[in-house]
Amino acid sequence: MIRTRFAPSPTGFLHIGGARTALFSWAYARRHGGTFILRIEDTDVARSTPEAVQAILDGMDWLGLDYDEGPYYQMQRMDRYKEVIRQMLAAGTAYLCYTSPEELEAMREAQRARNEKPRYDGRWRPSLANEPVKVLPDPPAGILPAVRFRNPADGMVAWNDLVKGRISIANAELDDFVIARGDGTPTYNFCVVVDDWDMKISHVIRGDDHVNNTPRQINIFKALGAPLPHYGHLSMILGDDGQKLSKRHGAVSVMQYEEEGYLPEAVLNYLARLGWSHGDDETFSMEQFCAWFELDHITASAAQFNTEKLNWLNAHYLKQADDARLAEETLRRLARQGVDGRGFTDLPRVMALYKGRVANLNELADAAHAFCIALHPAPELVQLHLTEPVRAALRTLSAKLADVAWEAPALSLAIKETLAGHAMKMPQLAIPLRVVLLGQPQSPAIDAVLEVLGRERVQERIGRLLA
């Protein structure tokens, strides 16, 4: 049984890298008829917030990444962690360490000065029966001891990473890390192991930044006698500029993509294709993705985010999107700008007219805005396009439109007759008409615009400009 999990820490929004990790974990479970679990890693009380939890939930929800179990919260599993720590202390796979933070800092400082890898020197690590006897100092008063894991001193830790292949590291590189703080609260590397064990996680799919945690976690699994999950580490996503993404630089919430007018299916497709491939396939549904998804076609190196390709995918999905859905989305976006578009009942037809030519939902909303409410064209546009000959032609056209059948072919004919009568070419009238009707010189085919806008609005808008 395949069981995967997404385990974010609620210290900020769900960003694009986290979203891709979630997507791949989710897809792997879906691919194999397994279970996808959401677990909130909130043991850092100082930085975790309920708002961040909600932001993550919202992001997952918007993307449609549904989970079968959870969300579990680590803070609610304290008793379990403490129980395991007691067991480890009793078994001798963990021990109390009275080194103060100041001492640790001094230790690391000295090591760095010697160009060594900074790490705990094991001063409170008790000797084992088969080791030379070591006399520990008396526990100093007033210091609450942390609990450290007794990492094996020799040998190698190795695993076959599902995306990177075999990775091995010498135990000598690993120090005895803290699994419980002085106040008794457990730390990340420990909680993850207990959770992955208890939740029977079969495949841990997570970011590259956890590669160095994996050998430590494997050692805890072994100390606990627990079965090991499989591990797959996804490479990082770099920003558009090739720089690493961070809270300060380039990392944005997935919900910001929603705000910027991206369709979730476009973001999903883009993310799926960033670091994963299925031959030359570029556009595919999540159903197809889940049917195809395997870990063996994931790229092992970091990938640079490319907004232009995302834009292209968004335009692609916009063209295919259902008009009623787009109209609903447009209404919501207009409302955010304080515009009530509900008076314009033909919104789906506006969507049909524009969805093939815009890059995002906000542009669609901007287009719809001009249909719902008569916008005042910029004075320069009026001056440039509404010359006296044009005004005369518009008067003729307006008269013709009064009793023409309100369908594109008839409207087109009315325009062409007007053109003939005034010795004008199509653009000479169509462009000013666009300015008059929509406030800007570009639009879809003018007859289609007239048809969707409706007789009443067209006449009203022409009349107002001619007055």
Added chain:
RNA sequence: GACCCUAUCGUCUAGAGGCCUAGGACAAUACCCUUUCACGGUAUGAACCCGGGUUCGAAUCCCGGUGGGGUCGCCA
């Protein structure tokens, strides 16, 4: 600095020793379509990091260098 990972067009990638004169997509450029702007269509330019091996044969396997990334917390 140490350790771990990584390296194909500007970007995302295909590529599992001969199918490679290295394919696709985005972006770029040109042309076509056209009722404006887009959309769309067609075409063009554009890459195997470097050096050694292994092999009849290497983008592909091995080693080294270099570049990039990650980690080195009583953060997650």
